[in-house]
Amino acid sequence: MSRMLGVHAGDMxxxxxxxxxxxxxxxxxxxxxxxxxxxxxxxxxxxxxxxVILAAEFVLLCVGLSAISMDLYSRSQQTLSxxxxxxxxxxxxxQAVVASMVVYGGLGALLGTAAGAGIGAGLGxxxxxxxxxxxxxxxxxxxxxxxxVAGVYAGGWASxxx
Amino acid sequence: xxxxxxxxxxxxxxxxxxxxxxxxxHVRKCYGPNGEVEVxxxxxxxxxxxxxxxxxxxxxSGKSTMINMFAGLDKPTGGTITVMGQEIxxxxxxxxxxxxxxxxxxxxxxxxxxxxxxxxxxxxxxLVFTSVGGHxxxxxxxxxxxxxxxSGEAERVVGTLSVGERQMVSFARALVNxxxxxxxxxxxxSLDPLMxxxxxxxxxxDNLTKGRTVFVTTHDRRVTDxxxxxxxxxxxIP
Numbered sequence: 001m002s003r004m005l006g007v008h009a010g011d012m013x014x015x016x017x018x019x020x021x022x023x024x025x026x027x028x029x030x031x032x033x034x035x036x037x038x039x040x041x042x043x044x045x046x047x048x049x050x051x052v053i054l055a056a057e058f059v060l061l062c063v064g065l066s067a068i069s070m071d072l073y074s075r076s077q078q079t080l081s082x083x084x085x086x087x088x089x090x091x092x093x094x095q096a097v098v099a100s101m102v103v104y105g106g107l108g109a110l111l112g113t114a115a116g117a118g119i120g121a122g123l124g125x126x127x128x129x130x131x132x133x134x135x136x137x138x139x140x141x142x143x144x145x146x147x148x149v150a151g152v153y154a155g156g157w158a159s160x161x162x
Numbered sequence: 163x164x165x166x167x168x169x170x171x172x173x174x175x176x177x178x179x180x181x182x183x184x185x186x187x188h189v190r191k192c193y194g195p196n197g198e199v200e201v202x203x204x205x206x207x208x209x210x211x212x213x214x215x216x217x218x219x220x221x222x223s224g225k226s227t228m229i230n231m232f233a234g235l236d237k238p239t240g241g242t243i244t245v246m247g248q249e250i251x252x253x254x255x256x257x258x259x260x261x262x263x264x265x266x267x268x269x270x271x272x273x274x275x276x277x278x279x280x281x282x283x284x285x286x287x288x289l290v291f292t293s294v295g296g297h298x299x300x301x302x303x304x305x306x307x308x309x310x311x312x313s314g315e316a317e318r319v320v321g322t323l324s325v326g327e328r329q330m331v332s333f334a335r336a337l338v339n340x341x342x343x344x345x346x347x348x349x350x351x352s353l354d355p356l357m358x359x360x361x362x363x364x365x366x367x368d369n370l371t372k373g374r375t376v377f378v379t380t381h382d383r384r385v386t387d388x389x390x391x392x393x394x395x396x397x398x399i400p
Contacts, residue, residue: 009290012283016276082274085235086335087263087291089256 013096016083017076023068027101027148028108030064035109035144039116042136043125050136054143061147062154065105069097069155094156101152102145109144113137180247183343183375184209184232189241191227197239201227205241211342214376216389225379226271229347232377233266234258246342263292267336271347271379273328275335277321281312284320285335292339306338310364326357333361337370344371346378350385362388 038057042050073080083093117133189205192198201224209215219225230236231243234250242251246265250258262268275284285306289299307313310330320328329352336344349365350358364370365388378385386392 006296008296012279012287012290015278016287018278079276082276083287083291084255084259085233085262085268085270085274086288087259087339088287089259089291091256092291 007099010096010099013083013088013093014100016079017072017093017097018079019072019097019100023072024100024104027065027068028104028111030068031061031105031108031144031148032112032115034061034064035112035140036116036119038143039113039137039140040120040123042140043117043120043133044123050139054139057140058143058147058150061105061144062151065101065148065151066155066158069101069152070159072097073156073159090156090160094153097156098149098152102148105148106141106145109141109148112144113140116140181210182208182244183211183213183246184377185242185244186231187242187244189231189238189243191224191231191236192239202238209375209377211375212373213391214371214389215378216386216392217377217379218381218386218392218394219379226347229268229270229345229377229379232343232345233268234262259291263288263339265341265343267339267341267344269329269332269336269344269346269349271351273325273332275320275328275331277319279320280316281307281318281320281323281331281334282316284331285338288335288339302338302340306334309337309370310334311360326353326360329353329357329361333364342374344374344376346376346380348379348381350380350382358382358384 034057038053041053045053080088080093114137117137185208186205189202191201191205193201217225217228227236231238232245234243234245234253238251242249244250245261248261250261253261276287279287282303285303286299289302294302304313307316310333312327312330312334315323315327315331320331323331329349333349336346350361353361362384365376365385376389378389380386
């Protein structure tokens with residue numbers, strides 16, 4: 001019963017909830033914007049500052065994705081009720097929403113990070129070694145993806161509770 | 163305590179509570195902020211497994227409430243409901259959803275198909291929630307669509323179907339998990355005479371109803387004629 005939803009099944013549930021291209025684009029754009037800013041800032045800060053930026057990135061994205069997710073659930077109350085009537089658990093529905101969002105959130109973060117690295121270099125950050133830049137990029141992408149998952153789960157949790 | 167319906171001739175002899183598909187014990191159901199509208203005050207009955215029972219009564223007399231309580235979609239204000247030996251009134255929402263997916267095929271009065279998905283996908287959805295594997299899923303969906311005669315519409319988006327066609331798809335979806343209990347809420351109400359005949363033909367056919375407990379609410383005399391037992395409705399709730 002606790003088996004994860006497959007890609008096809010998750011896609012069906014996501015389409016049922018009207019998670020559209022526009023929703024995906026919104027998630028990718030928010031994620032890219034936050035990652036870009038974080039990546040630029042990271043290149044001009046020491047370790048402690050970088051940690052603060054990563055934490056801020058995580059919290060902001062988490063709040064943003066949670067709001068998007070809550071909006072999605074509130075717009076789809078009737079569909080959720082219909083899905084529940086045929087045996088959909090909250091867990092399976094949330095899984096489908098997370099799976100649908102994390103790909104686009106991750107993609108946005110990837111693009112934002114790449115752009116941020118480029119802008120940082122353009123602004124005069126020539127001191128960071130390639131290995132350091134790589135570590136910073138990975139940290140930003142992981143924080144973004146984690147924030148997307150946590151935000152969507154938090155939005156789902158808050159919606160189910162209400 | 164009333165025992166509704168009769169055991170089918172070919173069913174295995176069962177004893178005790180195993181004989182019952184649904185048991186209601188001192189069920190009370192009220193609506194309104196202070197529970198001022200009482201739909202059922204002290205309902206107590208048992209529905210035998212493998213029977214076809216119809217409930218008739220005027221609009222607003224609580225027929226849909228009864229179906230929704232059987233399916234665990236509506237909780238009683240008091241009392242207990244046991245379905246296929248499991249007390250559903252004690253289950254949390256997720257346990258109820260899982261139980262419903264395995265046990266109950268529901269054709270509600272209001273269409274609950276997902277208009278954005280195709281006919282095939284709508285019928286496939288309940289199987290997704292019971293984690294049926296891909297190959298078995300396609301076999302079951304094909305069979306359900308064939309059984310209700312809508313195989314030809316499999317790739318059509320539900321939003322483009324007529325009301326009657328949607329009702330057939332609802333029926334296929336209710337049957338796809340091969341549930342032991344089938345709940346039909348006013349199944350012919352929104353159908354034209356031709357579609358009604360097709361639907362009644364399906365209910366009459368042994369392959370879809372044999373061995374299942376079928377509980378139907380209706381105003382349609384042709385549906386009650388098919389039932390082994392018809393329960394008289396109560397008056398409209400003021």
